[in-house]
Amino acid sequence: MTRSSRLLNILLAIVLFPLAGMSQAAGWPRQVVTDNGTVTLKSEPKRIVSTSVTLTGSLLAIDAPVIASGASVPNSRFTDNQGFFSQWGAIAQQKQVQRLYIGEANAEMVAAQAPDLIIVSATGHDSALRLVNQLSSIAPVIVVNYDNKSWQQVVTLLGQATGHESQAQTIIKQFDQRVAQLKPKLQLPPQPVSAFVWNGGGKEVNLWTPESAQGKLLEQLGFTLAPAPAELASSQSMGRRKDIIQLSGEKMTEGLSGKSWLMFVADSDTLKQVSEDRFLQQAPAVKQHNVYALGNDNFRLDYYSATQTLATLEKLFVH
Known part of the structure; x- marks a missing residue:
């Protein structure tokens, strides 16, 4: 092979098969x-x-x-x-x-x-x-x-x-x-779970879907998200939003079907409100005390709030 032929082959390789990661x-x-x-x-x-x-x-x-x-x-x-x-x-x-x-x-x-x-x-x-x-x-x-x-x-x-x-x-x-370090240490609560933001006053909750950053994080850690009923999952109450499903009134109990509840943007006061809510008092997760507050800093998930959420989950579920 001539020198010019070798050079041509090298150039073709660079064009057709770029370096990994480039x-x-x-x-x-x-x-x-x-x-x-x-x-x-x-x-x-x-x-x-x-x-x-x-x-x-x-x-x-x-x-x-x-x-x-x-x-x-x-x-x-x-x-x-x-x-x-x-x-x-x-x-x-x-x-x-x-x-x-x-x-x-x-x-x-x-x-x-x-x-x-x-x-x-x-x-x-x-x-x-x-x-x-x-x-x-x-x-x-x-x-x-x-x-x-x-x-x-x-x-x-x-x-x-x-x-x-x-x-x-x-x-x-x-x-x-x-x-990777935390996942094998977690002693998960009863599965599947409903993960949501409680908006207070018995008005509505925003249920995180598997497409949400919050849902993806939980699944990454081994949690299983409870599926929302089909008629609720197809609701377009938030327009094009794919990360949440809005539930209100009597639909809250139906939509929050998980055996355990993980509440984002929630503290001890939120736990008290949920346990006293007339629509939710009889839900199995509430009656069996499988409701958990994950702190007030994860309304939107980014590196900072995700890291703090890991720390909260470690406190709750590593014994």
Whole structure:
């Protein structure tokens, strides 16, 4: 084989069989496949604005340069005095992340930050999807649908978009190691379980589905999620949301069919409310005291809240 032939074969091998782990996202510019299509990013972002308070925690976890974020209502069960989620509020303060607005997104406030990348959630109350066209005139926009992804899948996508792939891989590896250590030690309560957020007052609960980040975490640890009745599972009360099913009134008992209940965004006061609720008092999980509160910092699951949830589960189920 001539030298030129060998060189040609090498070049063909590189084109047809790229090195493992290499992709178009290895350098800049790069293309990122998102929920709003393929977005081309010319250079590594230095000023990221998150319009979604849910996604801000994942950006912070991979040390992406997020400079400002939308917020939720301050001083709620799961937020600090800024309206940032309590599991990462102190980190946001340390990194001097500015609060842009509370609730509904504001394009003018986003533009004032002169961002070079804007992060938008596809669903949920913190979605700014209707503003994507307007925001795209300011900077490239990445739309992330978090209602059908684990937090690991979310940080992987954000890592690709921000050039922080290695940080995303590191925290995922650390977390998976923690799960592998904890899983065989857990003495699980009666299975299957219903995992949900109790909204209080006997009005409604949000039942986590297997597609939710919370459901994926529980299944990763060996829990089995109780299936919701078919007629409830097909309910579209939350529009396109795939991570929760809203249950209210008498449907709560029917929908919460698990032998054990795991309540997210819940503490001892929440346990008391549930045990005294007229719709739930006779449920087997309540009567047999198989109801557990997992803390107030997991309304949305990211690296920080998932890690704290592991610690709570360890306290509850490792004896």
